[in-house]
Amino acid sequence: MSGRPKRLNHPKSVYVVGLVFKIITLTVIIAVLYHLTLSHHGPNLLTPLKTKIEEKQKSEIMEEVQHLEELEVHRHFHNIAPFPEMPENLRPVCFICHSDYPHSKSKKVRAMLNMHTQFFTCEACHLEEDPGLKVVFNWYNPQDENPKGPFFGTDYDSETGNLITVTDKLSKISVFYKKGDKLESTIQMQDAPIAIDYMKIRDKLTPDQRDNVKKKFHVRIKPKGHECKKCHDRNSILDFRKLSFSDNRRVDLEQLNITGMITKYEMFYLPNLFQGE
Amino acid sequence: MKHINHVRITLYFSLLFFVAVAAFATSAYAADKENCLMCHKYRFLGRIDEHGKKRNYNVDENIFNNTVHRNVPCRDCHTQIANLPHDPITEEVNCGNECHIKPPFSTENFSHKKIIQIYNKSVHGIKADDPEDLKAAKPYCKYCHLNPIFTKVEEERVASSTLRRCLNCHEEKGVSQAYKHITHRLRHKTSRSRQEIVKLCSYNCHENTALMARFNVSQESLESVETYKRSIHGKAVALGSEETADCVSCHATSSIHDVYKKDEMMSTVNERNLKRTCEQCHRDVSDEFIKIDVHSGITHDEKPFLHFLEVMLGFVLYGTIFSLLGLAVLETIGRKKDGIKWQIREGTTWRGISKRGF
Structure with missing residues (x-):
């Protein structure tokens, strides 16, 4: 006996069969262990431990939030279609505190105002005007430096309407500062150094300190957005053509439906609409 | 005289034609004639209410226009809305409302009243003497009937030859949709998948034993979800079967809403009706067959023999696997003690010479 194994130079198929056999064996072992410990078909040996860990991590607020979301799906009846969301770090800093439904004060129009968050960044309406700086409106997408469209809501389907x-x-x-030929974004992102720093120390700040820091994020932000007519008018501050809106869509947004709605709202519901949201 | 009759007939048919055109025009007219979707088509039309609940008022126009409700004007359901733009709505929609849609071959407006009557009599219907918390816990129409299930069905197997016959008289769009609507219901008891039905009945309701216990349901009912999941039906459905029985398959007739307690004569799982219920799927159903407990708990006290068998099967399963594993471990230890090295290369996992010389 030389000490070297005799069974050398097996054909490759033997290795393949061996590998398959090992995978099957491992799968069976994992399945049996799962059946024995956690599966509700087996004796649940580790379920008490799992429950204990889950109990520790349990959050009543989280449970209630999830329950309410579930109820909303049932209450709503009409399909809530899935809608893509921007990754958290690519959202403006506003989303650290505010959601897609930021308006809540004015009961009569809060839903209508929130509807605009689908089309506009917060700054588009709430940026403090600076006489020394020229601003232009343009499409903005943090995932695409030069978004080409077609963009949602800019045209009608000729078949369905x-x-x-x-x-x-x-x-x-969004709104951009125009500096020479260049456009400079007015948006502060969540991956901006100040935002990252704030997220890091947020829980360590006292409520007063937190309020002070939050003010930094609102330096160029005015609490009251533009009046409806600033955009929904023939002399709109938005150049709908340049923003790739079709002529039909532009006419609707500038003149027809929305203006009628606004007039009605002003007359019947919104005596204080333009006095702040 | 003949001429007058001819004119009369012409006038009569002209009138009929115009009535038909008017009727068609009405049915084909967009349901959203008041342009509610002008605002409601937007995804973020909504708010966080005073209680911290997110309220979304979006109605996706592309989806809605493909649902069975597409021809129902919004205010046929949302009757509280009197003017536009409207005040916040506080009342829920009443699914028993009559809508301004006339079903084919009928002169009456469409309504869900008939099925609501069946539902009201069922165990899920709210009774006058129900305690308040039970009333609140019972499923209302919208709880189960989310609009996604009213999405236009895709019946791939529509018989084009049959449809061609219909098209001799009827318009293609209308009749093909009606044909799909009917044939789909002939083939499937519900539009939901088996898995969706089980999830719907269990999640938040029958699976919530704390909630069910408050309503003094029987022990069998309390354990119904757990025992179903352990049953052959539950396991097959969990593995994706579309043929195996879900909750509705056994507990309701084709009207789906007529779920009754087991001891009620109307119940499909009442002893008197069990045979017929099982025969929906099984052939040659005998009196012995219907005695098989579908929701079997297999506890030591209730079914000692089955419990014994289950324990023994467990022993066989775990015994076989762990004995084999144990043998492999002992063999490995033995070889290592014997001086043989474990080495995964050159076509073998072991090499070296045993202390025993071979």
């Missing part, structure tokens, strides 16, 4: 179906649902109209 519905808004056209588009792939780019995340681009929004």
Whole structure:
């Protein structure tokens, strides 16, 4: 006996068969262990431990939030269609505190105002005007430096009359500072150094300190957005043509439906609409 | 005289034609004639209410226009809305409302009243003497009937030859949708998948034993979800079967809403009706067959023999696997003690010479 094994130079198929056999054996072992410990078909040996760990991590607030979301799906009846969301770090800093439904004060119009968050960044309406700086509105998408569209809501489907179906649902109209030929974004992102720093120390700050820091994020932000007519008018501050809106859509937004709605709202519901949201 | 009759007939048919055109025009007219979707088509039309609940008022126009409700004007359901733009709505929609849609071959407006009557009599219907918390816990129409299930069905197997016959008189769009609507219901008891039905009945309701216990249900009912999941039906459905019985298959007739307690004569799982219920799927159903407990708990006290068998099967399963594993471990230890090295290369896992010289 030389000490070297005799069974050398097996054909490759033997290795393959061996590998398959090992995978099957391992799968069976894992399945049996799962059956024995956690599966509700087996004796649940580790279930008490799992429950104990889950109990520790349990959050009543989280449970209630999830329950309410579930109830909303049932209450709503009409399909809530899935809608793509921007990754958290690519959202403006506003989303650290505010959601897609930021308006809540004015009961009569809060839903209508929130509807605009699908089309606009917060700054588009709430940026403090600076006489020394020229601003322009353009489409903005943090995932695409130069979004080309077609953008959601800019045209109608000629067959159905519905808004056209588009792939780019995340681009929004935003406001930029025009400096020479260049456009400078007015948006502070969540991955900006100040935002990252704030997120890091947020829980360590006292409520007063937290309020002070939050003010930093609102330096150029005015609490009251633009009046409806600033955009929904023939002399709109938005150049709908330049923003790739079709003529039909532009006319609707500038003149027809929305203006009628606004007039009605002003007359019947919104005596204080333009006095702050 | 003949001429007058001719004119009369012409006038009569002209009138009929115009009535038909008017009727068609009414049915084909967009349901959203008041342009509610002008605002409601937007995804983020909504708010966080005073209680911290997110309220979303979006109605996706592309989806809605493909649902069976597409021809129902919004205010046929949302009757509280009197003017536009409207005040916040506080009342829920009443699914028993009559809508301004006339079903084919009928002169009466469409309504869900008939099925609501069946539902009201069922165990899920709210009774006058129900305690308040039970009333609140019972499923209302919208709880189960989310609009996604009203999405236009895709019946791939529509018989084009049959449809061609219909098209001799009827318009293609209308009749093909009606044909799909009917044939789909002939083939499937519900539009939901088996898995969706089980999830719907269990999640938040029958699976919530704390909630069910408050309503003094029987022990069997309390354990119904758990025992179903352990049953052959539950396991097959969990593995994706579309043929195996879900909750509705056994507990309701084709009207789906007529779920009754087991001891009620109307119940499909009442002893008197069990045979017929099982025969929906099984052939040659005998009196012995219907005695098989579908929701079997297999506890030591209730079914000692079955419990014994289950324990023994467990021993066989775990015994076989762990004995083999144990043998492999002992063999490995033995070889290592014997001086043989474990080495995964050159076509073998072991090499070296045993202390015993071979």
